[in-house]
Amino acid sequence: xxxxxxxxxxxxxxxxxxxxxxxxxxxxxxxxxxxxxxxxxxxxxxxxxxxxxxxxxxxxxxxxxxxxxxxxxxxxxxxxxxxxxxxxxxxxxxxxxxxxxxxxxxxxxxxxxxxxxxxxxxxxxxxxxxxxxxxxxxxxxxxxxxxxxxxxxxxxxxxxxxxxxxxxxxxxxxxxxxxxxxxxxxxxxxxxxxxxxxxxxxxxxxxxxxxxxxxxxxxxxxxxxxxxxxxxxxxxxxxxxxxxxxxxxxxxxxxxxxxxxxxxxxxxxxxxxxxxxxxxxxxxxxxxxxxxxxxxxxxxxxxxxxxxxxxxxxxxxxxxxxxxxxxxxxxxxxxxxxxxxxxxxxxxxxxxxxxxxxxxxxxxxxxxxxxxxxxxxxxxxxxxxxxxxxxxxxxxxxxxxxxxxxxxxxxxxxxxxxxxxxxxxxxxxxxxxxxxxxxxxxxxxxxxxxxxxxxxxxxxxxxxxxxxxxxxxxxxxxxxxxxxxxxxxxxxxxxxxxxxxxxxxxxxxxxxxxxxxxxxxxxxxxxx
Amino acid sequence: xxxxxxxxxxxxxxxxxxxxxxxxxxxxxxxxxxxxxxxxxxxxxxxxxxxxxxxxxxxxxxxxxxxxxxxxxxxxxxxxxxxxxxxxxxxxxxxxxxxxxxxxxxxxxxxxxxxxxxxxxxxxxxxxxxxxxxxxxxxxxxxxxxxxxxxxxxxxxxxxxxxxxxxxxxxxxxxxxxxxxxxxxxxxxxxxxxxxxxxxxxxxxxxxxxxxxxxxxxxxxxxxxxxxxxxxxxxxxxxxxxxxxxxxxxxxxxxxxxxxxxxxxxxxxxxxxxxxxxxxxxxxxxxxxxxxxxxxxxxxxxxxxxxxxxxxxxxxxxxxx
Numbered sequence: 141x142x143x144x145x146x147x148x149x150x151x152x153x154x155x156x157x158x159x160x161x162x163x164x165x166x167x168x169x170x171x172x173x174x175x176x177x178x179x180x181x182x183x184x185x186x187x188x189x190x191x192x193x194x195x196x197x198x199x200x201x202x203x204x205x206x207x208x209x210x211x212x213x214x215x216x217x218x219x220x221x222x223x224x225x226x227x228x229x230x231x232x233x234x235x236x237x238x239x240x241x242x243x244x245x246x247x248x249x250x251x252x253x254x255x256x257x258x259x260x261x262x263x264x265x266x267x268x269x270x271x272x273x274x275x276x277x278x279x280x281x282x283x284x285x286x287x288x289x290x291x292x293x294x295x296x297x298x299x300x301x302x303x304x305x306x307x308x309x310x311x312x313x314x315x316x317x318x319x320x321x322x323x324x325x326x327x328x329x330x331x332x333x334x335x336x337x338x339x340x341x342x343x344x345x346x347x348x349x350x351x352x353x354x355x356x357x358x359x360x361x362x363x364x365x366x367x368x369x370x371x372x373x374x375x376x377x378x379x380x381x382x383x384x385x386x387x388x389x390x391x392x393x394x395x396x397x398x399x400x401x402x403x404x405x406x407x408x409x410x411x412x413x414x415x416x417x418x419x420x421x422x423x424x425x426x427x428x429x430x431x432x433x434x435x436x437x438x439x440x441x442x443x444x445x446x447x448x449x450x451x452x453x454x455x456x457x458x459x460x461x462x463x464x465x466x467x468x469x470x471x472x473x474x475x476x477x478x479x480x481x482x483x484x485x486x487x488x489x490x491x492x493x494x495x496x497x498x499x500x501x502x503x504x505x506x507x508x509x510x511x512x513x514x515x516x517x518x519x520x521x522x523x524x525x526x527x528x529x530x531x532x533x534x535x536x537x538x539x540x541x542x543x544x545x546x547x548x549x550x551x552x553x554x555x556x557x558x559x560x561x562x563x564x565x566x567x568x569x570x571x572x573x574x575x576x577x578x579x580x581x582x583x584x585x586x587x588x589x590x591x592x593x594x595x596x597x598x599x600x601x602x603x604x605x606x607x608x609x610x611x612x613x614x615x616x617x618x619x620x621x622x623x624x625x626x627x628x629x630x631x632x633x634x635x636x637x638x639x640x641x642x643x644x645x646x647x648x649x650x651x652x653x654x655x656x657x658x659x660x661x662x663x664x665x666x667x668x
Numbered sequence: 669x670x671x672x673x674x675x676x677x678x679x680x681x682x683x684x685x686x687x688x689x690x691x692x693x694x695x696x697x698x699x700x701x702x703x704x705x706x707x708x709x710x711x712x713x714x715x716x717x718x719x720x721x722x723x724x725x726x727x728x729x730x731x732x733x734x735x736x737x738x739x740x741x742x743x744x745x746x747x748x749x750x751x752x753x754x755x756x757x758x759x760x761x762x763x764x765x766x767x768x769x770x771x772x773x774x775x776x777x778x779x780x781x782x783x784x785x786x787x788x789x790x791x792x793x794x795x796x797x798x799x800x801x802x803x804x805x806x807x808x809x810x811x812x813x814x815x816x817x818x819x820x821x822x823x824x825x826x827x828x829x830x831x832x833x834x835x836x837x838x839x840x841x842x843x844x845x846x847x848x849x850x851x852x853x854x855x856x857x858x859x860x861x862x863x864x865x866x867x868x869x870x871x872x873x874x875x876x877x878x879x880x881x882x883x884x885x886x887x888x889x890x891x892x893x894x895x896x897x898x899x900x901x902x903x904x905x906x907x908x909x910x911x912x913x914x915x916x917x918x919x920x921x922x923x924x925x926x927x928x929x930x931x932x933x934x935x936x937x938x939x940x941x942x943x944x945x946x947x948x949x950x951x952x953x954x955x956x957x958x959x960x961x962x963x964x965x966x967x968x969x970x971x972x973x974x975x976x977x978x979x980x981x982x983x984x985x986x987x988x989x
Contacts, residue, residue: 250771250810327810329771411806412774420777421784430770511768516821519732519762519834520785523754667734 147262151270170232171285178293213371218295244271279311299371316389323396443545449486450553490546491574502585547571570634576647583654590661690740702887715878761825769809776805911953
């Protein structure tokens, strides 16, 4: 077998070199969320009585269990921490592994780089081996960081280590599963999509299993990582299942790898249409075609976030009654109902997530540009102005639809839980009030695109900053200036607050000014 | 039928298709274009040659209005490439050297999109070109080979009714059969009165297709003219056998590379001074003589590889105005 692994060492260094920023960012982001939540939770539930209250509300809620997993050891700080952060840690490590494996296997092949390397002294399995070694190592390191975060927050060492190991194990399983998808599917995107679908199914299986307390949880890799029961009656053996599955998947992927051609999967790609549809005739058509699927997924995802929050409404009300710290977190006081404050927070968080859509949509032009495709469209007669207008309109309307999905999802789920559907329209309208703030982030993206096209990271940093300020603002006391910088700070927190036109109009003006500056820059600068 | 916008000024048709003078474009510290001159007359097929990284693509991208020049002037079909970009782009088609397509669009969709952006699809021509280039329009772009991506861009460009074709190494990746088909298409385009700027490394292709040639190096024009003129200003290779040894040949100022094998002598001579050399040789009793003008390849190699001194000398002889 060694013959097929020749060159793995060199490829390993190549993978590490290419990911020397990306993987550390993934790991830092995930472990920062875990550690940050740790600090917040430690502050919120310092005493046994408060933890018992948490266990009684959150630990009994089917909606929370569906998201967070089975409630184990909720009488300990560590148990609550796992309950609060398992979703982030598990989905984080799974997605990190998924993207890393696809990036270094099929995406490389699609770009034709594998061929170049394979023509040198490199074995058939070397690419796969290098990708898997790095991904599994990154998962392990992330596991160590997560465990460290819990320990720093004050959780017991043994349980923290177990949770870290469970996180790493899921990363290894996902790496193996993705490796198989990368062999079977016709291209990188299809491979990533299939692995993502498997992850989603795994999530749903364990959500149902956990709520029913049935064996269905054991059909899911995420379930194995949760069944270690960290901070409860701890056990390591479920991770053996993860280990076996990861190894088997790797062997299967390796076996499939020798049965297919470089650049082709085992499944042949479907042919496309010979003629373009009527709509594809201008920069507008191109923008819509490029973005429609993305917008659809965002609507689905952010809508789901709304549904999740909505379905939690009742538990939150109970929880807040028992823990005044949370009332503070949601900005509720005697004058404002808890329910309204929670719904307003839910909308605000959904809008913060929608801001990520706005930034990626606004920066979409940049990837068209660097690939040389924008040049072709412009050389064929589309003006820069039309292209920019199409991009602005698709981004602006896309933001509206995505935010609206959150409001509707929230309202409908709230209605389903409380039987009160009367708030659906009110919540949808409240969601729309968040749109101007999302547009400001889109404006930042356009300004970056037009004035400093290489600095796309700036726009992402702005969105991330707003997210941190908005999400953790109540737990961490940021300087007032920093908080004021986020457009979301200025949005009237409906339905908890009443509508106020001034900030909304001002935000629209800021967004328009940023966008105009960006478009002006884009029409003047070099393309490419 | 696609609609072609009429030239904006009445004198447009007498303007050169491309008129570039003293063009400078820098990227940070790199000077990609360093005072480039380039003229292409209407209806001409013009070869645009230069080694890798000499600024050919940069020049074309300035002409397309993608890049703003730092200094110098560029006119395209009588308009400004940057400010009149949209109006001009309806009258031209472009094939990039490296064709990147939307991975999830089929080739047919890309061709339709390009044609519609320019004003409309010529159905007959589209079908004919798909057939001639043997291109499957239902394949998604991610499944196309380099050559097939190139064909998508070529069909999209050639199917449009435009005045000017800007082709940046359009045949890289094409097989010889497709290469021949491409040459045929260029001949047809010229017969229809279109202007073509053809950047290429395939010198046989340039020799077969082009009326005029501009050779650039390090962002500057080093040689230009019709192929005929270029041959004239450069050296002709002569192989001669004479009754008496041509001793003085090596000392003649316009002669270079004298090589003696037996009684035969081989040397290069400036084409302008052919007359005096032949007269000298005639006095020695010529027994056999062959001469051949430089091929484009020799011109090219002389310009940038083998003898940079010579290239500079030639460039100076060309008179860089």
